[in-house]
Amino acid sequence: MRIAILASGVLPVLDGVTVSVDARVRRLVARGDEVLLLAPAAADGARPAGLPEAVTFVGLPSVPFGAAASDRNVVPAAAREIDRALAAFRPDLIHVDEPERLALGLRRIPGQAFARRHRVPLVAFFHTNFADYLGAEGRYYGLVAPVRAVVWRVVAQLYNRYDATLVPSAASLARLRRFGLANGRAGRFNGADTRGFRPDLRQPGYWADRWARPDIDGRVVMLIAGRLTADKGWADWQRVLPALAVRLGDALAIVVAGDGALRGEVERLVAPLPAGCLTGAVPRAEMGALLANSDLYATLSRFENASLAVYEALASGLPVLGLEAGGLPGQVRHGVDGLLFRPGDASGFVGGLARLVEDEDARRALREGALAQRPLLDWDSAFAAWRDALSADDPP
Incomplete structure (x- = not known):
């Protein structure tokens, strides 16, 4: 043809x-x-x-x-x-x-x-x-x-x-x-490229070795990845991230990977977090390892259609936290491989994420749900x- x-x-x-x-x-x-x-x-x-x-x-x-x-x-x-x-x-x-x-x-x-x-x-x-x-x-x-x-x-x-x-x-x-x-x-x-995005890329001491952040190793890691632009939900993150810091302290490491027009604002938002890290842009060849060494993937974008980043996170075994908006309800099964929240429900998001951080069994169940998707995602x-x-x- x-x-x-x-x-x-x-x-x-x-x-x-x-x-x-x-x-x-x-x-x-x-x-x-x-x-x-x-x-x-x-x-x-x-x-x-x-x-x-x-x-x-x-x-x-x-x-x-x-x-x-x-x-x-x-x-x-x-x-x-x-x-x-x-x-x-x-x-x-x-x-x-x-x-x-x-x-x-x-x-x-x-x-x-x-x-x-x-x-x-x-x-x-x-x-x-x-x-x-x-x-x-x-x-x-x-x-x-x-x-x-x-x-x-x-x-x-x-x-x-x-x-x-x-x-x-x-x-x-x-x-x-x-x-x-x-x-x-x-x-x-x-x-998703299931050969490049896979859970066995997880390794001990990754955050110390790659990012000089030994304080992140051993903590539950929530990854936010993508352009640092308004459409990725940063108006909502300005309310959610400080609330997470108050609720969870340094039990949760918050890692933001990306670059864009809002970088200065995001730097000021992440800097005060007890275990916050802004990596800047990450080469695509390294994204598989970044995801595999995280525990949760989160997005507050209301405008996704069928997000490749969400498929890559699921292929890496990460539960996804997102909004009941756009195409995300067709990608993430609430309570099976992630959690979905109403747009604007900052307290619901903080509470749901806190339960996952505090309950390892709940995280493991969602992780198993994400891994069950792998055969369908390639x-x-x-x-x-x-x-x-x-x-x-x-x-x-």
Whole structure:
């Protein structure tokens, strides 16, 4: 099969889109499929390091986009490059990751014109709840709800221009349908690298050896990992972390891994904690060990769709604490492999986490629930579900 993938980003930019695109491209190549990958070009125009040589890569004209220094998005001139590359490649199918972001840069529906002219199937993949980011800083979130509803309807109509929309969260698909999406297919299309994220990477003295923090070894460790930006729930963490320090003292070590626009604020928040640690950005190759040497993974983001970080935490044997929001209820089974709380329920979160810290048996039960998920979480299973959805003959 000849498949063209038009994506909003590629590694080394690190996010859910780039990791999932890389996982699928590698498996397509291993199957013997021919792959054309089109994505925003890096500032230096170089081919992405580590991309399989068998992949035909076309870097598209782009400009900086978002808070990350290396993150970019296409510009209108990229439309001509896309058409030329597709005409030369002659794909059997075009797959578009995060088309709303690409459409913002291209000022047209990504891939549509070529697909319709040449009668090529055109499939979109829904990655990010962009509409929810409006007012994400917290103060005006409720006030802009009508605007978000309008944006959700616009997004749903954009995706309706595709032959099918793949959504890795049943909750997100249900929401999109309420706003008018007519061609959605849900499935577990995202996964985790279960060879790189596994519990046997745990080792004695890890925190002393790697982070010069011997005080963390031997304590229950809660890990918060990701961009230090408003959408990751830092307005809520400002209430939760001090409350945890009062309730648990140094019985709980709180480790924050990541970097971003809020780093200064997060540093000031973490510094007074009895056993707090801000690592900064952690290389992806080291994330497996970081997770395996933690005991709990926590997120207060309200905007996740199907979080790769959550799948990686579960694959590492970590119970996940999160919110009953976005796609998390489809990833975390409350009381089985994690705990879910109502958005804004800081006292409930603190109380639930405290019970886990104080009750080793309760932590062990949730850990066993997370480990039971491992066979279902690997990228091979996610890739098979994705391929089945692409080859579906019947309309959704």
